[in-house]
Amino acid sequence: MSRTILTVAAVAAVALAGMPSLAVADDGRGSAKEPVVAADVSAKADGYLYAFEHINKGGKSARWASNSWNWGLDRDFNDKASSLHNNGFPGSLDDVIVYRDADFKGNSRGVHNGVYLADLRKWNFDGTNVPLQDRISSHRWVNL
Numbered sequence: 001m002s003r004t005i006l007t008v009a010a011v012a013a014v015a016l017a018g019m020p021s022l023a024v025a026d027d028g029r030g031s032a033k034e035p036v037v038a039a040d041v042s043a044k045a046d047g048y049l050y051a052f053e054h055i056n057k058g059g060k061s062a063r064w065a066s067n068s069w070n071w072g073l074d075r076d077f078n079d080k081a082s083s084l085h086n087n088g089f090p091g092s093l094d095d096v097i098v099y100r101d102a103d104f105k106g107n108s109r110g111v112h113n114g115v116y117l118a119d120l121r122k123w124n125f126d127g128t129n130v131p132l133q134d135r136i137s138s139h140r141w142v143n144l
């Protein structure tokens with residue numbers, strides 16, 4: 001059920017994303033009432049989870065096609081991600097769980113296939129008030 005809802009939301013977001021005024025509505029300062037979650041219409045699924053140093057896909061980036069138990073060791077990306085895009089191929093194991101600590105430990109949060117989180121300051125680890133921002137240290141592909 002949750003997947004269905006998310007998919008519908010993503011489709012709506014894609015439709016809205018075509019409007020230039022909305023593309024800049026989220027300035028990253030919390031002015032938007034709802035966090036922007038949209039499938040990225042500019043990129044077809046390519047099998048990778050992308051992490052970016054800054055919000056809105058800014059700064060340095062890293063990507064993974066498989067699991068990573070330690071973002072620091074394999075991409076020098078420990079506690080750096082400020083935006084995130086699950087651009088994995090739809091199908092089995094196309095969702096991602098990100099973890100606060102290395103070795104798939106600590107607080108976590110699921111990111112469904114196709115979802116782009118433009119500003120990780122607006123998204124918390126499940127069951128916490130702790131933003132994902134600059135805290136993700138590992139991830140694995142799962143079915144959510």
Ligand SMILES: [Ca+2]
Pocket residue numbers: 052053054079080081082134
């Ligand atoms: Ca960052």
Ligand SMILES: [Ca+2]
Pocket residue numbers: 078079099100101102134135136137
């Ligand atoms: Ca961390």
